[in-house]
Amino acid sequence: MKTLTLTTAALALTAGMAFADAHSTVRLGTEGAYPPFNFINDAGEIDGFEADVGNELCARAELTCEWVTNEWDSIIPNLVSGNYDAIIAGMSITAERDEVIDFTQDYFPPTASVYVALSADADLTGVVAAQTSTIQAGYVAESGATLLEYATPEETVAAVRNGEADAVFADYDFLAAIVDASGGELTYAGEPVPLGGGVGMGIRESDAELRDAMDAAITSMKEDGTLNTLLVKWFGDDVTTY
Amino acid sequence: MFAYCADPSTLDGLTWLSCYLTTGKHMGFYYAFGTVLLLLAITAPVSLAFGFGGAAMARSRILPVSWIGKAYISVVRGVPDIVFFLFFVIAIDQIFELIRHKIKCPEWTEPIRQGSDFIVCQAAKLPLGNSPQWVHEVYGFSIAVLTFAIVFGAFAANILFGAMRAVPRAQLETAEAYGMSHRQVFRRVLVPQMWVYALPGLSNLWMVLIKATPLLFLLGVEDIVYWARELGGTKTPQFTAYPHGDWRMWYFLFLLVFYLCLTKVSEVVLERLMLRLTHGQATTGGESQRRAA
Numbered sequence: 001m002k003t004l005t006l007t008t009a010a011l012a013l014t015a016g017m018a019f020a021d022a023h024s025t026v027r028l029g030t031e032g033a034y035p036p037f038n039f040i041n042d043a044g045e046i047d048g049f050e051a052d053v054g055n056e057l058c059a060r061a062e063l064t065c066e067w068v069t070n071e072w073d074s075i076i077p078n079l080v081s082g083n084y085d086a087i088i089a090g091m092s093i094t095a096e097r098d099e100v101i102d103f104t105q106d107y108f109p110p111t112a113s114v115y116v117a118l119s120a121d122a123d124l125t126g127v128v129a130a131q132t133s134t135i136q137a138g139y140v141a142e143s144g145a146t147l148l149e150y151a152t153p154e155e156t157v158a159a160v161r162n163g164e165a166d167a168v169f170a171d172y173d174f175l176a177a178i179v180d181a182s183g184g185e186l187t188y189a190g191e192p193v194p195l196g197g198g199v200g201m202g203i204r205e206s207d208a209e210l211r212d213a214m215d216a217a218i219t220s221m222k223e224d225g226t227l228n229t230l231l232v233k234w235f236g237d238d239v240t241t242y
Numbered sequence: 243m244f245a246y247c248a249d250p251s252t253l254d255g256l257t258w259l260s261c262y263l264t265t266g267k268h269m270g271f272y273y274a275f276g277t278v279l280l281l282l283a284i285t286a287p288v289s290l291a292f293g294f295g296g297a298a299m300a301r302s303r304i305l306p307v308s309w310i311g312k313a314y315i316s317v318v319r320g321v322p323d324i325v326f327f328l329f330f331v332i333a334i335d336q337i338f339e340l341i342r343h344k345i346k347c348p349e350w351t352e353p354i355r356q357g358s359d360f361i362v363c364q365a366a367k368l369p370l371g372n373s374p375q376w377v378h379e380v381y382g383f384s385i386a387v388l389t390f391a392i393v394f395g396a397f398a399a400n401i402l403f404g405a406m407r408a409v410p411r412a413q414l415e416t417a418e419a420y421g422m423s424h425r426q427v428f429r430r431v432l433v434p435q436m437w438v439y440a441l442p443g444l445s446n447l448w449m450v451l452i453k454a455t456p457l458l459f460l461l462g463v464e465d466i467v468y469w470a471r472e473l474g475g476t477k478t479p480q481f482t483a484y485p486h487g488d489w490r491m492w493y494f495l496f497l498l499v500f501y502l503c504l505t506k507v508s509e510v511v512l513e514r515l516m517l518r519l520t521h522g523q524a525t526t527g528g529e530s531q532r533r534a535a
């Protein structure tokens with residue numbers, strides 16, 4: 001019995017060491033083009049809600065983290081081939097993505113996606129712009145409207161401004177800042193649509209240790225309210241908190 | 243950067259612009275120009291070496307070697323560049339990691355492919371998971387150079403192969419008559435004379451290479467196109483001290499001018515090189531130089 005306990009202890013210890021060794025540096029992949037979730041600030045560094053959350057999570061899980069930017073389009077393939085260890089890029093938890101990668105629990109509650117157009121009575125069954133491989137693109141494709149896909153969020157909004165699309169469909173929290181700054185040029189159209197299961201961190205399916213560590217850190221941030229503070233800091237007082 | 247940049251919202255005109263153009267983000271943009279020039283400076287000689295090797299192999303008298311050379315030329319030339327670029331970044335990287343994995347972790351028993359995950363042991367990771375970001379960037383850049391070199395090397399090989407054949411047969415026969423070995427003929431007679439035939443093709447290739455550098459962006463290197471798109475995009479006041487509308491057009495216009503200048507300079511330099519190479523050659527160019535002198 002004693003040897004058994006010892007072996008178990010030794011095993012647990014080596015497993016822990018292997019984890020620490022494997023993750024001496026955790027590379028966090030993000031898009032850097034989706035304010036306020038993640039963007040490149042004036043100094044050329046990654047900033048935003050997810051930058052704050054990511055750094056705090058790493059501090060709590062006692063990991064050294066490093067930020068990497070990657071195109072949205074290839075963000076999942078690069079994770080599974082091991083170029084970075086986690087995706088933290090405003091990625092909604094969906095069943096489709098869950099087949100390829102694993103998600104932590106959500107650190108951003110499920111919210112609504114909205115249509116934004118030049119006028120409130122825009123034709124939402126006409127041409128609607130959305131970013132490639134997002135839940136919004138999937139929704140538009142099924143809604144009967146003509147889907148116009150773009151590689152970056154920036155281009156989807158530009159398409160509405162220059163008249164190529166009747167409306168853009170994206171996360172409310174991304175579009176809100178743009179609508180506010182447009183000085184009345186852009187406005188919400190139609191009703192908000194609740195989509196997705198919240199935003200979580202994407203992690204390789206084979207990397208359960210990292211997922212558990214991050215999960216625990218997210219739970220602790222939810223419990224002591226730091227996550228809510230960050231949510232309010234970046235998304236304003238109206239944001240849904242935990 | 244400047245002291246007066248502390249609160250950009252109070253500035254206007256040129257002072258605002260001087261602050262705007264010296265933000266850390268813009269420094270990244272300027273730095274990326276260096277990356278592109280460095281890529282050109284490294285890729286050109288490397289692909290020329292690949293091309294030289296390919297051409298020498300293709301005209302080898304040992305049949306299998308010649309097959310390899312010819313296969314390299316025709317396969318790479320026949321596949322769209324973009325397919326290579328998308329394929330290589332992932333494939334080359336995984337091949338390297340797989341080889342290192344086999345050498346460094348022979349005791350590893352788990353499968354390397356688990357579902358869609360590609361997993362090698364930590365020691366085989368390239369670059370090592372805990373190495374600093376710059377190592378990752380240098381590695382990414384090297385993969386880019388290798389990919390460019392393989393693709394452009396195939397075109398260079400075809401050009402050099404043709405150029406080697408264009409050297410008058412009589413020249414080689416004369417050399418042989420003097421008792422030179424095949425190797426000596428190749429080194430002393432063929433190679434020095436082939437450049438003049440190769441240069442028009444190679445200069446074309448150089449121009450195409452310059453224009454192909456924006457493909458770096460596909461390889462995950464933050465090049466000037468990435469930064470132009472990022473900097474030019476609409477900036478809302480919440481997230482920057484320098485809000486502006488959609489300025490991508492101006493940034494891309496600047497890139498257009500940059501590329502035009504680069505190709506213009508190349509044209510001038512290549513023209514001079516051609517003049518020098520034709521000097522004393524048994525070609526029409528060389529002949530007209532002789533008459534003019």
